[in-house]
Amino acid sequence: MDVLGHDRREVFGLKANSHTGLLLFSLVSLILLLSSLYAAEASVFKKARETAMETAAPVLALFAGPIGWVHDRVGDVSDYFRVLEENKALREENAALRQWEDEARSLRAVISALEELDAYNAPPAAKPINAFVIGEANEAYAHSMIVNAGAKDGAEVGFAAVDERGMIGRIVDVAPNASRILLLNDIQSRIPVFVEGSYVEGLLVGRSTSNPTIAITMLANGDRIEPGQRVVTSGAGGVLPRGLTVGVISKLTEKEAIVELSADYARTRLVRIIDYDFPQVDEATPEPVDESVSAPTTEDAAPPLTATAPAAQAAATPPPADPDEGD
Amino acid sequence: MGARAENLARMARAATPTLLGVFGALLLAAPLRLFEGAVATPLLPLVVVYFWSLYSPGHLPAASVFFVGLLQDLLSGGPLGLWPAVYLAVQYVAISQQSYFLGRETHVVWMGFAVAAASVSLILWLFMSLMSATLLPVGGLAYQMLTTIAVYPLFAVVFGNLHRRVIIEV
Numbered sequence: 395m396d397v398l399g400h401d402r403r404e405v406f407g408l409k410a411n412s413h414t415g416l417l418l419f420s421l422v423s424l425i426l427l428l429s430s431l432y433a434a435e436a437s438v439f440k441k442a443r444e445t446a447m448e449t450a451a452p453v454l455a456l457f458a459g460p461i462g463w464v465h466d467r468v469g470d471v472s473d474y475f476r477v478l479e480e481n482k483a484l485r486e487e488n489a490a491l492r493q494w495e496d497e498a499r500s501l502r503a504v505i506s507a508l509e510e511l512d513a514y515n516a517p518p519a520a521k522p523i524n525a526f527v528i529g530e531a532n533e534a535y536a537h538s539m540i541v542n543a544g545a546k547d548g549a550e551v552g553f554a555a556v557d558e559r560g561m562i563g564r565i566v567d568v569a570p571n572a573s574r575i576l577l578l579n580d581i582q583s584r585i586p587v588f589v590e591g592s593y594v595e596g597l598l599v600g601r602s603t604s605n606p607t608i609a610i611t612m613l614a615n616g617d618r619i620e621p622g623q624r625v626v627t628s629g630a631g632g633v634l635p636r637g638l639t640v641g642v643i644s645k646l647t648e649k650e651a652i653v654e655l656s657a658d659y660a661r662t663r664l665v666r667i668i669d670y671d672f673p674q675v676d677e678a679t680p681e682p683v684d685e686s687v688s689a690p691t692t693e694d695a696a697p698p699l700t701a702t703a704p705a706a707q708a709a710a711t712p713p714p715a716d717p718d719e720g721d
Numbered sequence: 722m723g724a725r726a727e728n729l730a731r732m733a734r735a736a737t738p739t740l741l742g743v744f745g746a747l748l749l750a751a752p753l754r755l756f757e758g759a760v761a762t763p764l765l766p767l768v769v770v771y772f773w774s775l776y777s778p779g780h781l782p783a784a785s786v787f788f789v790g791l792l793q794d795l796l797s798g799g800p801l802g803l804w805p806a807v808y809l810a811v812q813y814v815a816i817s818q819q820s821y822f823l824g825r826e827t828h829v830v831w832m833g834f835a836v837a838a839a840s841v842s843l844i845l846w847l848f849m850s851l852m853s854a855t856l857l858p859v860g861g862l863a864y865q866m867l868t869t870i871a872v873y874p875l876f877a878v879v880f881g882n883l884h885r886r887v888i889i890e891v
Contacts (some may be wrong), residue, residue: 415783416816420809423787427802431852439801446795450747457751465754472757530752531797532762534862535849538798540750567798574798581853603858660758 440567447529447540448569454528455542462663523547523667528572535602537580539563541665544571552633554668560639560656561585561627565667575665578640578655579606587640588628589651592618595628598640598653607650608643619643619651635670734888738773738781741880742766742789750796761865766793767841768869768876770808771834773884774815775822780888786812800852807844811837827877835870842866 430439473480525547529540543549545568553565555575563583567574576583583600587608596608608625623643629636644654745765753762766789773781790805814837815822822830842862850857 413813413816416809416813419783419787420806420813423790423802423805423809425802427800427806430801442801443795443798446792450750450792450796453747454751457747461751461753465757468757527752529750529796530754531799532749532751532753532865533793533797533799534865535845535857536797536799539752540796576798581849581855581857601858602853602861660754663752 443567443574444569447567447572447574448544451528451540451542451569451572454540458526458528521669523549523669525665525667527663527665535581537577537600537602538566539575539577539662539665540572541575541667542572543667544569544573546570548669549573549667550669553670554627554634554638555665556638556668557657557662557665559658560641562657562659562662562665564634573667577659578657579604585634585640586628586630587625588636589619589643590624590626592620592623594619595630598625605644605652605654607652609650619646621645625653635668638668735780737883737888738769739785739789742769742781742785743792745769746789746793746796749793761861761868763869763872764865765876766790766808767811767838768834768873769880770811771815771837772877772880774812775819775830776884777889778812778816778819781812783809783812803845803848807841810844811841827874830877831873834873838866838870
């Protein structure tokens, strides 16, 4: 068994070129690196990223098909081994959901009564855009996903993306047929959130670990936060809708509250991008957006995307001219 | 077979390492999630760059290395130029150590790759920490590099056979 390159050293490969090309390209990449640090959002780099994403999207979609197929098969096998505990968990979940159903039915009755009174203006509905995950950054310090919906489908930079469990991130790059979602645990991710139960508003900061944290400042009443409290988007700043499920407080340290995300990035395949228009307060005649949802309904029973937030804190993003918000 | 087809075949063979690098970069952007995300995706372009820089740099010119790294940066959304710089540094080191590694046993070359991967991790960690002004966790990166180092022998055998039988075609 001969060792590669041992006795054929002279015929091995082409003649090695001089180091000039290597040095030249090293120089180019260093310059590129420095300039992209100084102007990370420069239009040239953004355009380059979007073009690359758009070009690679069909190839990635081609990859994603077989990968998804294999995952489904593997999932079937491992489901088979977990069927007992899964059943138990599902039964418990079912019981809990039934209680929620009762509550939802009674609330629906109240809402329809209020609507009949014609004193209730529904907040503008968020229109979902459905998309499949076709790409994912498999690098230690880059947490993003590429989905197969872009500007042509109505996606825009800043829109929130959720899967069936909760919020996964926010759109940062949009190409005509693909867009990149910056995940909540990326080091650059900052999302305004609200902790239910303790009424604390804060910024959810990605830490490049699986669980992002809420930075607690002196003013934020961080001592009221307790493990187990739900974390939802606060809607502060008007970019994201209020009330998207983000996760649960899992641990508290002196300066931070660590949030366990509801989303499981290893399982995210179908994504809904939420087209949210911030309600304009100064408009005199608020028109509720009509329900012409153009997106194909691949999920039959969609989870409620805008869960109603507690009324006591709803003053942050009030729906326009909403008379029963004033308590 | 005409001269033209022969030329075409020769070009395809010469471009194989570059295409493998591009394939690796695409694989890094695909939602592979090996074993439900329990295993990190190996950095295939790093293996490609190290292997061909060592055994036959002529088949993987600096331009190809640059392009593969740039593609990886563009698809991951990170700072542009980071992976080209890293891969070119690996290529430089591999070429400069060529006289030592050529003809050695597989495990010596594997150790060389492990050292290269560890250095790359250190550079990446330092750079990204500097950029984000915090000390980033090392776990994910270390895990990915260890996975890459672990799969290197497998790829070395495949690439070695590919190189011997297809690309140089002695």
